[in-house]
Each structure stands twice: as C-alpha cells, then as structure tokens.
Amino acid sequence: xxQAREDYGxxxxxxxxxxxxxxxxxxxxxEASAVVVIRVGDAFCxxxxxxxxxxxxxxxxxxNRVIFPGEKVLLALSGGPASSAMLRQVQExxxxxxxxxxxxxxxxxxxxxxxxxxxxxxxREENLARVEAIVQATGFPFHLAHLEQAFDLxxxxxxxxxxxxxxxxxxxxxxxxxxxxxxxxxxxDGDGAASLPRRLAQLRTxxxxxxxxxxxxxxxxxxxxxxEELLQLFEAAETLTAKEExxxxxxxxxxxHTARTQGYTxxxxxDSCTRVAVKLLTNLALGRGAFLAMDTGFMDSRHGxxxxxxxxxxxxxxxxxFYNHFFGVSTVITPALRAKRREKTSIHRLMEDFLLGLxxxxxxxxxxxxxxxxxxxxxxxxxxxxxxxxxxxxxxCLCALxxxxxxxxxxxxxxxxxxxxxxxxxxxxDGCCHAGTQGSCCQSSPTxxxxxxxxxxxxxxxxxxxxxxxxxxxxxxxxxxxxxxQRRSRRAEMKxxxxxxxxxxxxxxxxxx
Amino acid sequence: MAAxxxxxxxxxxxxxxxxxxxxxxxxxxxxxxxxxxxxxxxxWIKQNLLKERPELFMQGDSVRPGILVLINDADWELMGELxxxxxxxxxxxFISTLHGG
Ligand SMILES: [Zn+2]
Ligand SMILES: [Zn+2]
Numbered sequence: 001x002x003q004a005r006e007d008y009g010x011x012x013x014x015x016x017x018x019x020x021x022x023x024x025x026x027x028x029x030x031e032a033s034a035v036v037v038i039r040v041g042d043a044f045c046x047x048x049x050x051x052x053x054x055x056x057x058x059x060x061x062x063x064n065r066v067i068f069p070g071e072k073v074l075l076a077l078s079g080g081p082a083s084s085a086m087l088r089q090v091q092e093x094x095x096x097x098x099x100x101x102x103x104x105x106x107x108x109x110x111x112x113x114x115x116x117x118x119x120x121x122x123x124r125e126e127n128l129a130r131v132e133a134i135v136q137a138t139g140f141p142f143h144l145a146h147l148e149q150a151f152d153l154x155x156x157x158x159x160x161x162x163x164x165x166x167x168x169x170x171x172x173x174x175x176x177x178x179x180x181x182x183x184x185x186x187x188x189d190g191d192g193a194a195s196l197p198r199r200l201a202q203l204r205t206x207x208x209x210x211x212x213x214x215x216x217x218x219x220x221x222x223x224x225x226x227x228e229e230l231l232q233l234f235e236a237a238e239t240l241t242a243k244e245e246x247x248x249x250x251x252x253x254x255x256x257h258t259a260r261t262q263g264y265t266x267x268x269x270x271d272s273c274t275r276v277a278v279k280l281l282t283n284l285a286l287g288r289g290a291f292l293a294m295d296t297g298f299m300d301s302r303h304g305x306x307x308x309x310x311x312x313x314x315x316x317x318x319x320x321x322f323y324n325h326f327f328g329v330s331t332v333i334t335p336a337l338r339a340k341r342r343e344k345t346s347i348h349r350l351m352e353d354f355l356l357g358l359x360x361x362x363x364x365x366x367x368x369x370x371x372x373x374x375x376x377x378x379x380x381x382x383x384x385x386x387x388x389x390x391x392x393x394x395x396x397c398l399c400a401l402x403x404x405x406x407x408x409x410x411x412x413x414x415x416x417x418x419x420x421x422x423x424x425x426x427x428x429x430d431g432c433c434h435a436g437t438q439g440s441c442c443q444s445s446p447t448x449x450x451x452x453x454x455x456x457x458x459x460x461x462x463x464x465x466x467x468x469x470x471x472x473x474x475x476x477x478x479x480x481x482x483x484x485x486q487r488r489s490r491r492a493e494m495k496x497x498x499x500x501x502x503x504x505x506x507x508x509x510x511x512x513x
Numbered sequence: 514m515a516a517x518x519x520x521x522x523x524x525x526x527x528x529x530x531x532x533x534x535x536x537x538x539x540x541x542x543x544x545x546x547x548x549x550x551x552x553x554x555x556x557w558i559k560q561n562l563l564k565e566r567p568e569l570f571m572q573g574d575s576v577r578p579g580i581l582v583l584i585n586d587a588d589w590e591l592m593g594e595l596x597x598x599x600x601x602x603x604x605x606x607f608i609s610t611l612h613g614g
Contacts, residue, residue, distance in 0.1 A: 357578050
C-alpha cells in the first residue's frame with residue numbers, strides 16, 4: 001500500500017524538490033499544478049487535495065460504523081486547526097446529496113480555558129466572541145463550558161454510565177434500516193421536509209445558551225472567586241506535566257458532563273495523526289502504556305454511556321493546516337499553558353519537539369508511530385479481571401486499575417515517605433493502625449477537612465499516581481474528585497469488613513470438624 | 514546588485530504570537546550583492562521582526578520543525594525550500610502546527 005511509497009532514508013540534498021522553473025503537476029489529475037506535498041512526495045493540486053481530504057473523513061466514519069443515523073453527536077471544539085477542520089467536514093457531510101449524506105445530529109461544545117492560559121478577562125471575552133461567531137454560522141446547537149465549572153461537576157462524572165438501558169444495541173445495519181424506514185414514513189405523512197436542518201432548528205430554540213442578548217462585558221465569565229480557585233489548583237501543581245494532565249482531565253470531564261446532561265451519546269474529538277503520535281509517546285513516558293489504545297484509538301468507551309471517537313486521527317497536522325488555509329476555515333488560537341520562569345517544560349512538549357524534529361529528517365516518523373499505535377488493542381486492558389465482573393477503575397482516568405492493592409505500597413515508597421513527612425502533627429507515623437491493606441486505615445482516622453494523600457493512592461492507576469504526586473494537596477482538588485474518592489474509600493472499607501467477617505467464618509470451619 | 518524586494522510576510526496558526534500578534538507584515542528587503550532567497554529572508558526576519566525567543570521559530574538556518582512555509586500559496590517543498598529565489602511582490606506565509614509554545 002502506501003508503505004511502498006515511503007522511504008525511511010534521510011532527506012539528503014539530492015532529494016530536494018525541483019526548482020520553481022518546472023512546477024510539478026498533481027499526481028492525481030496529472031493536469032493542474034501541485035500546491036501541497038502530502039505523505040511522502042505525493043503532490044496534489046488544490047481541487048484533488050480537497051477531494052482527498054473530504055473523502056478521508058467520510059471513509060473514516062464509514063469504515064468504523066459506530067455512529068448511528070439520527071444519533072446525537074457532540075463535537076468538541078478547541079478553536080484549534082484540527083477540531084475546526086472537523087467541524088467543516090461535518091458541515092460538508094450534512095449538506096451532501098442524500099446518498100452520501102452524514103445522518104447524525106451534531107451539537108458543539110467549547111471549553112473556555114482562558115483562565116489557566118494567562119488570558120485576561122477581556123481577552124477571554126474576545127476569544128469567546130470569535131468562537132461564537134464561528135459556531136453561530138453553523139446553526140448547530142452550542143454549549144459553552146468554562147473550566148471553572150469543573151468545581152460544580154457531580155461525583156458521578158467519575159463513574160461509568162449505564163450503556164443505553166436494558167435493550168441490546170442494534171447492529172449498525174439495523175439502525176440504518178430503521179432510520180430509512182422512519183424517513184419514508186415521515187415522507188408519506190406529508191412531512192417530507194423533516195430534514196436535518198429543520199430538526200436542528202427545533203433543537204436550537206431549546207439549546208442555544210447565552211448570546212441571545214448582548215451581555216455586559218465580563219458578565220459571561222465565571223465569578224472572579226471561582227477563577228481564583230481554579231488558578232490555585234493549577235498553581236499547586238508542581239510541574240508543567242502535571243498541569244497539562246490536570247487540564248486534560250478537567251476538559252474531558254466537562255465535555256462528558258455536557259454530553260450526558262444534553263443527551264449526546266457520542267463525542268467527537270479532533271486529535272490529528274500528529275497529535276495521536278505525540279500522545280502515544282507522551283503517555284508511554286507517563287506510565288500509561290496499558291491504556292494507550294483507549295487514550296488514542298478511534299473509539300474510547302471507558303465512560304460507558306458516552307463514547308469518544310477521533311475521526312481526525314488519520315490527518316497529518318500539515319494536511320489540516322493546508323486545508324484550513326486553502327478553504328477558509330477559521331480558527332481561534334488560545335495560548336498554551338505556560339511554564340513558570342525556570343520551570344522545566346512538560347513531557348508533552350518535549351515529545352512534540354522530539355517527534356517533529358525526527359519527522360523533519362525522516363518523513364515517515366509520525367505515520368510509523370501512528371501505525372504502531374494502530375496495532376494496539378483495548379481488549380487486554382479491559383479483560384484483565386475475571387470475566388463478567390466489572391473491573392476496578394482508576395478514580396481519575398477511569399481505566400481498569402493496573403495496580404494491585406497489596407503491591408502498590410511497595411511500588412511507591414517515595415509517596416508514602418512524603419506523606420509521612422506531611423502528616424499533621426497529631427498523627428504520628430505509628431498513629432496509623434496498619435490494619436487495612438487498602439489504605440482504609442488512614443482513611444478511617446478522622447482528620448477533619450484534610451483528606452490524606454495516601455487515601456487516594458489505592459484508587460489510582462500507576463500513571464495517575466505519578467501525576468497525583470505532583471499535584472497539590474487533595475484539599476485543592478475540585479469537590480467532585482474528593483467526594484467520589486471518599487465514596488470509593490468507604491465502599492472499599494465496607495467491602496473489607498465484610499470480607500474479614502467471611503474469612504473468620506472460613507477459619508472456624510476446620511476447628512469445628 | 515539585486516534590487517530591493519517587496520514582500521508580504523504572514524504568520525498564522527499561533528506563529529503570529531511571536532510577532533506581537535501581528536499576522537501581516539509588509540516588508541521591503543534592502544539591496545544586497547546576492548539575490549534574496551528564503552534562507553536569507555529567515556535571517557532577516559530573525560534580526561528585524563522576531564523580538565524574543567527565536568528558538569520557537571527557527572532551528573539552525575531553517576524554520577523549527579512543525580512550522581509550515583507557503584510561498585505564493587504553495588507548499589515550499591515544491592519551490593525549492595530554503596533555496597527559493599524571492600521575487601518582488603511574493604507572499605510568504607508561515608503557519609505553526611505546534612501545540613505548545
Ligand atoms: Zn489534481
Ligand atoms: Zn488513572
């Protein structure tokens with residue numbers, strides 16, 4: 001396939017493109033002159049590039065067949081190039097002639113992260129106005145979330161949602177047939193115009209929040225106290241890596257919450273091939289090796305009721321940038337998280353630099369990393385525990401725990417030692433009862449208002465433990481994380497008490513006989 | 514002696530943040546003995562437009578990996594990259610695809 005076209009050799013001076021005196025023609029139509037080189041050495045003209053780009057999106061959805069006709073799909077917009085190009089593909093797909101038309105019902109969500117990216121309230125307002133101008137032109141329902149709203153999330157966001165009630169999921173084919181049947185019915189009822197635009201218009205009247213009336217400057221942003229609380233949370237994180245992970249977590253949870261409360265069953269994220277490759281290596285370095293497939297795959301169903309899909313994952317960042325430039329796709333750039341002076345950069349940035357640097361010398365680096373990721377499967381991570389039983393899931397990332405309660409204390413001596421040093425005066429090191437192996441002993445010792453770091457550890461996967469170690473004291477975490485942690489710790493404690501009771505029963509058996 | 518060259522130099526995708534947020538720059542390159550190419554243009558940009566943190570835009574004598582270059586709306590890979598000889602009224606666009614800055 002395309003592999004044959006790629007050479008792994010270093011780009012020598014001999015491989016330079018020909019001088020402008022002989023413009024290259026498009027490899028596809030062999031007529032128009034080429035304007036962009038994609039993959040390795042394939043030069044496309046503008047029209048052929050557009051066709052290739054648009055086709056790829058439809059092919060991606062067609063191949064995976066996970067989005068059902070009529071399904072409500074939430075597009076997560078960041079204002080960045082990939083999600084903006086994704087939005088344009090959905091618009092294109094909905095306006096196509098019947099046979100090739102996309103048949104799901106889209107909505108949009110934008111998470112305003114300006115507060116932690118060093119934007120002033122005025123800059124945030126300006127950004128929001130630009131995002132709103134873009135989304136309003138689409139006519140799709142729009143949901144706005146501020147990062148500060150993470151403090152109002154419910155604890156249930158950290159639990160797997162029930163998968164679509166009791167009835168089994170219909171197959172893709174059945175769903176399509178049902179949909180077509182339904183459309184015929186509507187047409188027969190003289191309701192032939194019950195088309196997507198009309199239904200969207202109906203949705204709009206209910207859904208479009210803010211923006212109907214011109215709000216006073218600053219009125220749309222969360223209260224300053226909330227922003228301060230959010231900034232403290234990020235301030236408390238010791239490394240830029242932890243901040244990046246924290247931002248990603250809060251963003252994901254806000255998007256998921258929007259999907260759940262607004263009745264969306266799929267979320268589309270705009271991760272490009274380049275982004276997926278960077279994420280693969282970053283997550284590997286962060287100790288998330290067991291979860292790579294879920295973190296970067298086409299579909300991520302860890303949340304149960306709402307699945308995340310990544311339809312942009314076969315586009316290189318370069319293709320996206322050229323598409324947006326040629327076809328007038330507007331983007332709204334929010335600055336990235338900034339390192340404090342003398343603070344080290346993040347693993348995320350280092351990996352991006354590393355991969356792009358390699359890519360410049362070896363043009364198939366990113367696609368090779370990407371294809372390696374393709375070979376990973378979610379099956380092993382999901383099936384690690386006994387069949388039928390729901391595996392224990394990480395509090396923060398909801399992946400099946402890759403740690404066993406017993407060995408983790410040995411694995412993390414640094415964490416425990418730090419915890420001992422930070423423990424409040426009243427609780428001497430041997431003040432811990434050592435009775436429980438699940439960390440429940442420390443949990444049960446009442447330290448009002450202050451959750452112990454150690455109490456969180458058994459609830460976290462290996463990677464989230466490392467990140468958690470670099471985050472601030474649990475007190476700074478948003479309430480939903482703390483309340484869900486307490487709930488889980490209590491349950492683990494109860495479970496253990498019951499188990500101890502049962503064990504006693506077993507022990508008595510031999511003595512009696 | 515090559516005549517002065519007038520160009521439109523543009524930045525996008527976040528690269529403009531390194532240039533005071535200004536996307537479009539009207540630029541006139543002075544006369545110099547050899548003709549202007551992209552390599553020289555980058556050197557000129559570094560000295561005249563880029564105020565701080567040049568490492569975020571350049572690497573060696575080229576652009577930092579992840580920054581795309583378009584010459585008159587075409588991929589610079591089709592135009593000879595650093596060796597492209599600039600002509601009067603050319604348009605050179607730099608688009609950053611980098612995530613973090
Ligand atoms: Zn063509
Ligand atoms: Zn985790």
